[in-house]
Each structure stands twice: as structure tokens, then as C-alpha cells.
Amino acid sequence: MLDIQTLRNDLAAVAARLATRGYALDTAKFEQLEAERKTIQTRTQELQAKRNALSKQIGVLAGSIARLNATEEHEQADFNILQIEQSKAEAGALGDELKQLETKLPLVLQEMEAFLSVIPNTPHSTVPVGKSEADNLEVRKVGEPTKFSFEVKDHVSIGEGLNGLDFDTATKIAGARFSLLKGPLARMHRALAQFMLDTHTEQHGYTETYVPYLVNAESMRGTGQLPKFEEDLFKVPRQMGEKEEHFYLIPTAEVPVTNMVRDTITPLEKLPLKYVAHTPCFRSEAGSYGRDTRGMIRQHQFDKVELVQIVHPEKSYEMLEELLGHAEIILQKLGLPYRVVKLCTGDMGFSAATTYDIEVWLPAQNTYREISSCSNFEAFQARRMQARFRNAQGKPELLHTLNGSGLAVGRTLVAVLENYQQADGSVKVPEVLRPYMGGMAIICAN
RNA sequence: GGAGAGGUGGCAGAGUGGUCGAAUGUACCUGACUCGAAAUCAGGCGUAGGUGCGAGCCUACCGAGGGUUCGAAUCCCUCCCUCUCCGCCA
Known part of the structure; x- marks a missing residue:
């Protein structure tokens, strides 16, 4: 969420920045909501102040009556009773208008909240301006695309040839966009996750976490998935008394992990917080019909090792570079060629101020494909979550949040299969x- | 699933209709005393929002939401969460 103060003070500038990412801010709507809010809020508070003053007066008078009677000052007591009646009538007279305003105010505030909560983050000044993927900026290439002396197969052919990948059975069990791994491939999938977790905890200083895979709506709102992207999520109904509420399956560990600091004030000396989590991720992939239908590139369920950092606002860009490096090291250790791309304004996700994608070389597709996305959200998520720290002056201040895949496990498996394939199908x-596979050096068919 | 006890400021813990945003203790900050520290004494110390150039003033917040009342931390209703015991269970 953007800072409402900034919108009030600098509406045109914010609108201009949002325009670079293709978002048309309805400034007239904002001004209208803001004017309405102001009128109703000031009038409400004015009436509340009047009512409070009268009630307080009634309290004082009521307290005095027993004392006056005890000292035989009956005349004064009677007068005070009259005063009380008069004040009650006066306060009662405020009732209608106040009640109406007190009903209306939260509605207007909610409307403003709804308006604000679907505005994307403003891009950082260093983000290249552009419309689509085509305008992204290649930052660096590491390693050369793998060379082969034979015709390469894609991971589906390789996996099926090794009897380790079975999409037909996955489809029978669940449906399209699910996969089923068996034998050494299933083990390699597990090995990859373990290797990533160990590297990040032992070498990069992250704390391993195990988190819920189902979260509440408040958490989804905190990281920005709700209210705008509900159709991308899997929803699980849940009866709460009379009301039906929902759990949501996490689309990334970013959601539960980042929400660890929701509604909390973290002491300055605890920063930065660095967490890593290995979780399944669930995505409905609504609107991606026909894209990447073959293989395990785009699935309803996939595993990911996620890096999350909660940092001091002055450090967040420095930490983004560091986090990006942590993800890159995994690819380097695996010997996979990749490139780093800085996303342009038009290609960035809703909550991000800056995003680097890491793309791994896939020989069968003869191209680089996204395997990690590392973003700085600045205070955008922290504001939604009220995630704060106490600054040097002892005042609560919003944190910055970062995250990145380190890496997407399923896609890493795809990349290993394709880049490490041999002529005989092994x-x-x-x-x-x-070491994570009992010393196995090669996966052969049978 | 059954029975019970709770949710109040950073923490502990009072408060059961009226000058309560909330006693007290503790932690923290400032000052005094001290060569310095400890102890002691004095003062300060929640969050969010509105409004004003500003000192300030005002509003809301005692798990959440509704209700009663001139007035609710306090009374009523619904829900959530935590703890204890029993049962069941990976």
C-alpha cells in the first residue's frame, strides 16, 4: 500500500510514476473520496467531542448529588438534577446526526482503503521504464549455454525415459498441471531442496523456518495477493461460527514468512531478519491456459525454497543485491548457465519496487527461463502489515521487506535434467x- | 469432542457504568546527588488518525464485531485466540 500522506501531498507525481508501469491512477476519485472523508470525519469528531463533554459534565454532577444531600444542600442538589436532565436531553439531541455519521464514516474509510489497496507499488527510480518483458534489462550472463553433440531432449522425454516422471498418472490423480516423480528423480527433487536449504542456512546466515501452507485472508492482504489477485489463489472454505471464511493455499512461502512480522515492532538490534523456508506453492494459473502446457514448468503445485529478509529501510537496496547473490550461488554450484534480468516498470509484480529475475538456460527450449525472482518491496508490504521497528529515536517506523526464490525446486530439476543429459538418455x-543422493553419480534408465 | 479459566500499555498487574488512555510495580529516557557507578529523589515515557504555521487542541483504540446507555475496559450477544484437565488422533 502506498502512503496516503504522499498521495495527499503529491498526487500528480505519484500518478506519473504509476503511469510508467501502466497503471492509471484515478486522481479524481481519490480527491473525491478524500474530500468526503474529511467532511464526515471532522464533523463526526466535532459531535463526539460535544457528547463527551456533556457526558463528563453529567458524571461530575451525578457524583456531587450524594455529597450535597449529605451536607443538607438540597436546593443545589435539586438544581444539579435539573442540569443533568438538561444535559442528557442536549446529548440525546446530537444522537441522530452522530449515529448517522458514525455509520457512514467507517464506510467511507473502507472505500478509501479499498481504493488504496489495489494501487500497485511505485517503481524505484533505477527501474528501466518499459511496457513488457521485451523491455527488461539484462544485467549479466553467467556461464555459456550448454553445448551438446547430439539432439537434445526436453525434460519430459528425459524424465519419462528414466521412468521417473509420469504426467498421465498425475493427471488421473489430480488433473492437468500436476506432476508425479518417482525413484531417483523424486530423490533428486528432494536433494535439490535440501542442498538449497543447507547452503542458505550454513553459508548465508538465514534461519530455517517451517510455516503454515494455509493462511488467512489477513496474511494474503499483508503481502499484496489480496484483494486484487484472489483468482490466482486456491481457496479452502472454513466455517467460523455462523460465517463462512476461507483459508488460502500459499502461492509462495513469501506469504507466511513475511507475515511473521505483521503487527509487530521489531527491536532495531534484531535487524536484519533473514529467513528461509522450503514449502510447496499452489497457484490456480487462471488466465494462463495454453501456456507451458507441456512438462513441469507451470504447475498448480510446486516446491520452492524462499529467502525472505526484513530490513532497515536504509539498507534494503544493499540487501537486495546480497539476496540476489545468494540465489545465484545455487545456480553456480549446480553448474547451470543463467542470466540476471532487471525487470522494467511494466513487467514488475504488484507489490515490488524493484525486481531482478534469474533465468536459467533450458537447452530444449533454446532459451533462458525464469527460475527465481528477487524483489525489494520497500515499505509497501510493511505498511499493509504494520511491520515496524523502533528507530534510534525510539519511534516506530516501517520496515522494508525483500524476498527471492532460492530457487524454484521444480524448475531447477528441469534445468538439471536438460543441462546434464547425455546421448544415451541418462x-x-x-x-x-x-552427497544428498547416497553418492549416486548418474541416473540411468530401468 | 467434553469440562473449566483467561485475553488490559514493552513486561507484570489493578480496575466491574461516570473527570479512566487507564492505578501500581518494573523496564526505558532526562535531571539532581556521586570522582564514577549503584542506591535514592524529581520529572518524562502507548499507537493511529484529524486539525493548526506552531505550542497545542480534538477523536479513536483495554482480543474482534455488534448491542444497551447521556456515558462502556466495566453490562448483554456473537465470534476468535490462549491456558489447564479428560477423551481421541499423525
């Missing part, structure tokens, strides 16, 4: 994974 096991 797949070499990358050196760093062998």
Missing part, C-alpha cells in the same frame, strides 16, 4: 547433489 548428477 543424466549426470551434479557434484554438489551427490
Whole structure:
């Protein structure tokens, strides 16, 4: 969420920045809501102040009556009773208008909240301006695209050839966009996650976490998935007394992990918080019909090792570079060629102020495909979550939040299969994974 | 699933209709005393919002939401969460 104060003070500038990412801010609507809010709020508070003053007076008078009677000052007591009646009548007279305003105010505030909560983050000044993927900026390329002396197969053919990948059965069990791994491939999938977790905890200083895979709506709102992107999520009904509410399946560990600091004030000396989590991720993929239908590139369920950092606002860009590096190291250790791309304004996600994508080389597609996305959200999520720290002056201040995949496990498996395939259909096991696979050096058919 | 007890400021813990945003203790900050520290004494110390150039003034907030009342931390209703015991269970 953007800071409402900034919108009040600098509406045109905010609108201009949002326009670079293709979002047309309805400034007239904002001004109208703001004017309405102001009128109703000031009038409400004025009436509340009057009512409070009268009630307080009644309290004082009521308290005096017993005392006056005790000292035989009956005349004064009677007068005070009259005063009380008069004040009650006066306060009662405020009732109608006040009640009406007190009903209306939260509605107007909610309307403003609804308006604000669907506005995307403003891009950082260093983000290249552009419309689509085509305008992204390549930052660096690491490693050369793998060379083969034979015709390469894609991961589906390789996996099926090794009897380790079975989409037909997955479809029978669940439906399209699910996968089923068996034998050494299932084990390699697990090995990858373990390897990533160990690297980040042992070498990069992240604390391992195990988190809920189902979260409440408040958490989804905190990181920005709700209210705007509900159709991308899987929803699980849940009876809460009379009301039906919902759990949501997490689309990324970013949601539960970042929400750890929702509604909390973190002491300055605890910063930065660095967490890593390995979780499944669930995405409805609504609106992606026909895209990446073959293989395990785009699934309703996939595993991901996620890095999350909660940092001091002055450090967030420095930490983004560091976090990006942590994700890159995994690819380097696995010996996978990749490139780093800085997303342009038009290609960034809703909550991000800056995003780097890491794209891994996929020989069968003869191209680089996204395997990690590392973003700085600045205070956008922190404001929604009320995630704060106490600054040097002892005052609560919003934190900055960052996250990145380190990495998407399913896609990493795809990349390993394709880049490490051999002419006979077998797949070499990358050196760093062998300790996690009982020393296995090669996966052969049978 | 059954029975009970609770949710109040950073923490502990009072408060059961009226000058209560909330006693007291503790933590923290400032000052005094001290060579310095401890102890002691004095003062300060919640969050969000509105309004004003500003000192300030005003509003809301005692788990959440509704209700009663001139007035609710306090009374009523619904829900959520935590703890204890029993049962069941990976």
C-alpha cells in the first residue's frame, strides 16, 4: 500500500510514476473520496467531542448529588438534577446526526482503503521504464549455454525415459498441471531442496523456518495477493461460527514468512531478519491456459525454497543485491548457465519496487527461463502489515521487506535434467547433489 | 469432542457504568546527588488518525464485531485466540 500522506501531498507525481508501469491512477476519485472523508470525519469528531463533554459534565454532577444531600444542600442538589436532565436531553439531541455519521464514516474509510489497496507499488527510480518483458534489462550472463553433440531432449522425454516422471498418472490423480516423480528423480527433487536449504542456512546466515501452507485472508492482504489477485489463489472454505471464511493455499512461502512480522515492532538490534523456508506453492494459473502446457514448468503445485529478509529501510537496496547473490550461488554450484534480468516498470509484480529475475538456460527450449525472482518491496508490504521497528529515536517506523526464490525446486530439476543429459538418455548428477543422493553419480534408465 | 479459566500499555498487574488512555510495580529516557557507578529523589515515557504555521487542541483504540446507555475496559450477544484437565488422533 502506498502512503496516503504522499498521495495527499503529491498526487500528480505519484500518478506519473504509476503511469510508467501502466497503471492509471484515478486522481479524481481519490480527491473525491478524500474530500468526503474529511467532511464526515471532522464533523463526526466535532459531535463526539460535544457528547463527551456533556457526558463528563453529567458524571461530575451525578457524583456531587450524594455529597450535597449529605451536607443538607438540597436546593443545589435539586438544581444539579435539573442540569443533568438538561444535559442528557442536549446529548440525546446530537444522537441522530452522530449515529448517522458514525455509520457512514467507517464506510467511507473502507472505500478509501479499498481504493488504496489495489494501487500497485511505485517503481524505484533505477527501474528501466518499459511496457513488457521485451523491455527488461539484462544485467549479466553467467556461464555459456550448454553445448551438446547430439539432439537434445526436453525434460519430459528425459524424465519419462528414466521412468521417473509420469504426467498421465498425475493427471488421473489430480488433473492437468500436476506432476508425479518417482525413484531417483523424486530423490533428486528432494536433494535439490535440501542442498538449497543447507547452503542458505550454513553459508548465508538465514534461519530455517517451517510455516503454515494455509493462511488467512489477513496474511494474503499483508503481502499484496489480496484483494486484487484472489483468482490466482486456491481457496479452502472454513466455517467460523455462523460465517463462512476461507483459508488460502500459499502461492509462495513469501506469504507466511513475511507475515511473521505483521503487527509487530521489531527491536532495531534484531535487524536484519533473514529467513528461509522450503514449502510447496499452489497457484490456480487462471488466465494462463495454453501456456507451458507441456512438462513441469507451470504447475498448480510446486516446491520452492524462499529467502525472505526484513530490513532497515536504509539498507534494503544493499540487501537486495546480497539476496540476489545468494540465489545465484545455487545456480553456480549446480553448474547451470543463467542470466540476471532487471525487470522494467511494466513487467514488475504488484507489490515490488524493484525486481531482478534469474533465468536459467533450458537447452530444449533454446532459451533462458525464469527460475527465481528477487524483489525489494520497500515499505509497501510493511505498511499493509504494520511491520515496524523502533528507530534510534525510539519511534516506530516501517520496515522494508525483500524476498527471492532460492530457487524454484521444480524448475531447477528441469534445468538439471536438460543441462546434464547425455546421448544415451541418462543424466549426470551434479557434484554438489551427490552427497544428498547416497553418492549416486548418474541416473540411468530401468 | 467434553469440562473449566483467561485475553488490559514493552513486561507484570489493578480496575466491574461516570473527570479512566487507564492505578501500581518494573523496564526505558532526562535531571539532581556521586570522582564514577549503584542506591535514592524529581520529572518524562502507548499507537493511529484529524486539525493548526506552531505550542497545542480534538477523536479513536483495554482480543474482534455488534448491542444497551447521556456515558462502556466495566453490562448483554456473537465470534476468535490462549491456558489447564479428560477423551481421541499423525
